[in-house]
Amino acid sequence: MSAPTTTTQNIAEESLRSALSSSERPKRPNALSASLTFGWRAMLKIKHVPEQLFDVTVFPIMFTLMFTYLFGGALAGSTGEYLQFLLPGILVQTVVFITIYTGFTLNGDIQKGVFDRFRSLPVWRPAVLVGALLADAARYTMASTIILVLGLVLGFRPEGGIVGVLLAVALVLVFAFSLSWIWTALGLVLRTPNSVMGVSMMIMFPLTFASNIFVDPQTMPSWLATAIGFNPITHLVTATRGLMDGTVTLGQMAAVFAACAILIVVFAPVTMYLYRNKK
Amino acid sequence: MERDGVVNIGRGAVKKADVELAVHAEGLVRKFGENAAVDGVDLIVRRGEIYGFLGPNGAGKTTTIRMLATLLPPSSGTAEIFGHDIARDADEVRSRVSLTGQFASVDEDLTGHENLVLIARLLGHSRKESKARSAELLAAFGLSDAASRQVKKYSGGMRRRLDIAASIVVTPELLFLDEPTTGLDPRSRNQVWDIIRTLASEGTTVLLTTQYLDEADQLADRIAVIDNGKVIAEGTPGELKASVGAGALHVRLADPETRPEAERILSNSLGAPMHLESDPAALSARVSDPERVSRALAELSRSGVAVTDFALGQPSLDEVFLALTGRPADDNENNENPGGKEEEVA
Structure with a gap:
């Protein structure tokens, strides 16, 4: 017992030499494969830090129950009728709110040195962002599932059937992906994850509440109803409701896709510019 | 140069x-x-x-x-x-x-x-x-x-x-x-x-x-x-x-009280200014000729100034930095080995 015990193994020079000589540079991965690898990383992080799923599990349940039972009677006469109106909206609200975690996480990543390593690798540069957004899609899907199951249990009956519901969720995911580019840009500009959170909340609260998620804008002053007509969230909620009710129009869908296109065309290049020139 | x-x-x-x-x-x-x-x-x-x-x-x-x-x-x-x-x-x-x-x-x-x-x-x-x-x-x-x-x-x-x-x-x-x-x-x-x-x-x-x-x-x-x-x-x-000098002499005295006297004797016989270390018993100097070091140390002992330790070595990079910039490297509390690699000649 007199020999000192060490907790770490010693560096084996020979195996280090052989590890060095056995390394050959493989062909660069393509953009999709690199993005999926970053997505895999995000999924691993969920595996190791499962408490980060709190926001995609507890919040949706809380919001749905709160709005249905607190305001349902007052807003629509009965909670059952209100649920029919609210559920597509609450789905939208929950998912777009979760998107702000993208910027929060990205900012936290940058604070640590690991981002420098990623950026010094010869991979398709947007992959790290696209991969993170892909993994976020998994979180959005989880949140959507929870809301839908809860809604069905509480008595929500979508006229659009299963196809309508699945298309509605898919549309919300596409919009969430497009909207995330705002948060990635913010995540690159602001200094701390908490400031990213604060600014995102400041944008998201008016954007979701000043929309048709909770009440029909026709009950509002006309100037506000007009303003709400310009809110992309309003268009998304209209189309989502339409898909779930089976009454969607091409125009409603087109409005959402136009909003998505504008968000990506404006904020994806801004994000990439900031990413390339990040100090 | x-x-x-x-x-x-x-x-x-x-x-x-x-x-x-x-x-x-x-x-x-x-x-x-x-x-x-x-x-x-x-x-x-x-x-x-x-x-x-x-x-x-x-x-x-x-x-x-x-x-x-x-x-x-x-x-x-x-x-x-x-x-x-x-x-x-x-x-x-x-x-x-x-x-x-x-x-x-x-x-x-x-x-x-x-x-x-x-x-x-x-x-x-x-x-x-x-x-x-x-x-x-x-x-x-x-x-x-x-x-x-x-x-x-x-x-x-x-x-x-x-x-x-x-x-x-x-x-x-x-x-x-x-x-x-x-x-x-x-x-x-x-x-x-x-x-x-x-x-x-x-x-x-x-x-x-x-x-x-x-x-x-x-x-x-x-x-x-x-x-x-x-x-x-x-x-x-x-x-x-080498650009800084041949080396450095570090001397540590038995009695800090004798430092002023040691400084006078050493700087005279070395022909170089002494640097007073933060340790009140220590002083050092850059030297160009090792011959003068032995003479200086002999002079010191003749005057009855007791030395506990002395070393002659290549200057440390800390000293290089001092010589190049005229000020010590910042954060030098981080330097675990400020004395550099010195060879004991005693």
Whole structure:
């Protein structure tokens, strides 16, 4: 017992030499494969830090129950009728709110040195962002599932059937992906994850509440109803409701896709510019 | 020897055709607002050497490395890595270099194994190859036992090793190491030094930054001293030391009270001003002629000033820094071995 015990193994020079000589540079991965690898990383992080799923599990349940039972009677006469109106909206609200975690996480990543390593690798540069957004899609899907199951249990009956519901969720995911580019840009500009959170909340609260998620804008002053007509969230909620009710129009869908296109065309290049020139 | 304020004590200008250059930077400048963090750095690193970038905190070391690793565009100036321009051929540069940043550039939430697999996949290895490569590297760096542990539970030394392992998943032609041993205990530091020497002996060019003067001395073939964004001296460790003087005499007295008298006697017989150390019983001087040292010490004992300890050695890099900038390196409380390598002559 007199020999000192060490907790770490010693560096084996020979195996280090052989590890060095056995390394050959493989062909660069393509953009999709690199993005999926970053997505895999995000999924691993969920595996190791499962408490980060709190926001995609507890919040949706809380919001749905709160709005249905607190305001349902007052807003629509009965909670059952209100649920029919609210559920597509609450789905939208929950998912777009979760998107702000993208910027929060990205900012936290940058604070640590690991981002420098990623950026010094010869991979398709947007992959790290696209991969993170892909993994976020998994979180959005989880949140959507929870809301839908809860809604069905509480008595929500979508006229659009299963196809309508699945298309509605898919549309919300596409919009969430497009909207995330705002948060990635913010995540690159602001200094701390908490400031990213604060600014995102400041944008998201008016954007979701000043929309048709909770009440029909026709009950509002006309100037506000007009303003709400310009809110992309309003268009998304209209189309989502339409898909779930089976009454969607091409125009409603087109409005959402136009909003998505504008968000990506404006904020994806801004994000990439900031990413390339990040100090 | 003096050229544009740079003390050039090296082997003279390197002609580009002579050797293959790993790094060839000219007039690199990076400004953050008004403040130039890097203010006109010229740098030549030959293929296969370990090059030390030495300077105190905030001297511009990290900013320079980040520009060379294509993470930060320079405000002006150019640099080529193995002949590829960092701005125009960024991808070519990235496929030849690896960066181990100052703060652990691994993902703390993932395990050591997952981190290496992640990098291997991003470099284009198949899933199976990635796992094999990760296992091989973890074994080589003595991390096999910790393979499935989250990195946040690693010690500082383990984290550093994993960090370097992640940098050589594909052996880079040029490895940037930003302060590879900052904050490590001596044992871990020695391990990292061994790794760096092995890497270099296998042909990887290493550019490391350090604020530990003895680290540059131990590892580097050539050293650039950087201060306030400028290279103020360049050469081999020996050349740098020689430029400052033949060596330094350190004397420690039995009685601090006798220091003024010792100072008078020594400075007279050495013909050089004495430097009073913070230790009230210690004083030192730069000397050019060892002969005079023995005479000075004899003079001291004749006058009855008792000496407990004296040493004559090459000047430490700390002293080099003092001589070059007229002030000590900042943060020199971090220097674990400020006396450098001295040989006892007593």
